[in-house]
Amino acid sequence: MDCxxxxxxxxxxxxxxxxxxxxxxxxxxxxxxxxIAVATTLILLTIPTRQIYKQEADLLREALEHTASRSxxxxxxxxxLIEGQSYSSAIWQNGTWRLVTRYQLPQDIYIQIxxxxxxxxxxxxxxxxxxxxxxxxxxxxxSIELARQxxxxxxxxxxxxxxxxxxx
Numbered sequence: 001m002d003c004x005x006x007x008x009x010x011x012x013x014x015x016x017x018x019x020x021x022x023x024x025x026x027x028x029x030x031x032x033x034x035x036i037a038v039a040t041t042l043i044l045l046t047i048p049t050r051q052i053y054k055q056e057a058d059l060l061r062e063a064l065e066h067t068a069s070r071s072x073x074x075x076x077x078x079x080x081l082i083e084g085q086s087y088s089s090a091i092w093q094n095g096t097w098r099l100v101t102r103y104q105l106p107q108d109i110y111i112q113i114x115x116x117x118x119x120x121x122x123x124x125x126x127x128x129x130x131x132x133x134x135x136x137x138x139x140x141x142x143s144i145e146l147a148r149q150x151x152x153x154x155x156x157x158x159x160x161x162x163x164x165x166x167x168x
Contacts, residue, residue, distance in 0.1 A: 082130045084118060088103070138161065142156075
């Protein structure tokens, strides 16, 4: 019973010639996954601030469109008053502007009207909205900019009361 073991010895010799570094170790895989997790976390931490900035631009757009619609529904002139870091909708009643709602912007977001910062109002000067809607929904075209660090969102109010948004 003589058997030829040469194929078996040949296979064993090939197996012993393989390099031990042919695959990835568990430590290398764990380090790679850790790096990916840290990078993902850093990316996700930047998203909420962008969402807040976009949310502020959407809120201002909604305030403009709501004020225009309300003017048409009530038959009274309405406007949007912009002061420093806040804006308010106002209605014309009994020969004066009466504030309806007020909204405060976050500290890191700045507002400009047609490229200029709104002038601070003193207590003696009458309220005059930056944007005025007549009961037919018409207004003068106005450009309102919301700026935060290097981002600028421009809300352009069309004569028919619609708002176009441009992000730079």
